[in-house]
Every structure is written in structure tokens, then in C-alpha cells.
Amino acid sequence: GESVGLHLPTLSVQEGDNSIINCAYSNSASDYFIWYKQESGKGPQFIIDIRSNMDKRQGQRVTVLLNKTVKHLSLQIAATQPGDSAVYFCAESPQAGTALIFGKGTTLSVSS
């Protein structure tokens, strides 16, 4: 079936390093992708999104890359900080007007 999955369930980095969180999606027709950060006891928090007509989008310390050829999405976090420790989810929208499908999540652990 159609699903969004993550390559690695956990990622441990040192403070100041760059982090890369990966995501594979299965539906080539998906037109919208989004990354969320979820801290303990809170709801998912929007980080950055990208439409399928783009291959890169940058925010503050974050960059999302979209490779439609291999159906791969990644989130890069520059100069990772302890406050970045959380679970990160990618999500896709298979077609306009439908709800998002979420992956299982990657836990990012930042040590100082």
C-alpha cells in the first residue's frame, strides 16, 4: 500500500554538527511534503514544507531536499542544538484535497 517510511529510527549527533534525516515515499503522484518536529508531551510542530515542483527549500537552519526520481525526502538541520532533540516526522499528500500521510518518525538525540 502507499506509505511514507523513514530510513533510520534514531539519529544521535553532537551539538554543532549538521543532521540529516531521511524519508522515503512511495506515491510518485504526491504533490506536497512536510516535516514536523514533535517534543515530548506536545503536538507535532510544523518545520518546513515543499511542493513537488521544487527540489530544495531553505528555512532558518533547516533545508528540505526532494528527489522525485528516487522518491526521497530529507531534512537537513545545520549546527544542531540540544533543543533540536525530538522526533521528526515526514508526511506526504498523495493528491490535492486529501489528508497527509505520516511516516513513523525518527528520533534525533543531540548531545553536548
Added chain:
Amino acid sequence: DAGVIQSPRHEVTEMGQEVTLRCKPISGHNSLFWYRQTMMRGLELLIYFNNNVPIDDSGMPEDRFSAKMPNASFSTLKIQPSEPRDSAVYFCASSFTGPVRPQHFGDGTRLSIL
């Protein structure tokens, strides 16, 4: 600006009881989503509304679950009767409808059915 507001934040009740979860979306958003999050299944969509109308309820587990959106600023998710396997964190999210539509989540209701 106020985000999505959910209540209660925590609910503990005995099986068989009726449970009602509440959500106030962000003002102006016209899509509203209910999700359930568990360790085993992750984040699952239960139902979503566009302009107060249910669009897709295929994720609702069974007839014990029902959701309503009587107006643009309020929605409820009801479980009757509740069962221990309903224990989870329930999230409400809202967004604008359109091609670029990030959903904004509330902080959830942690539900424990004993």
C-alpha cells in the same frame, strides 16, 4: 495568535464510559483533522472535515467512534463505549484548504481507558 486548542489534556476513565474530546481550530482555517497516536501504529488519521463537512472518515476504527463539527470553531470526537485499546494520544489539527496546506496541531489529549 492562538493555536489549536484541545481539551481535556488528560482523561482517565473506566471502560464502558463515554469520552468526549474537544477541539477549537485556528480561526480562519477551514479544514480540521483528528489523529490518533500510539507507539505501535504511529500517527493515524481518523477523520477530516472541510468547511464543517466530513470528507473522509475511513480511519475511524468502528462505530464506537463519532466526530462532529457543528460550526467552524468547534469539533468533538466521541467514543462510546470506550475500551482499553482506545488508550492513545488524540490530536486535532487545522489548516487552510489548498495546494500548500501545512496542518497545525494542538497538544493533544492523552486518553487512558482502564
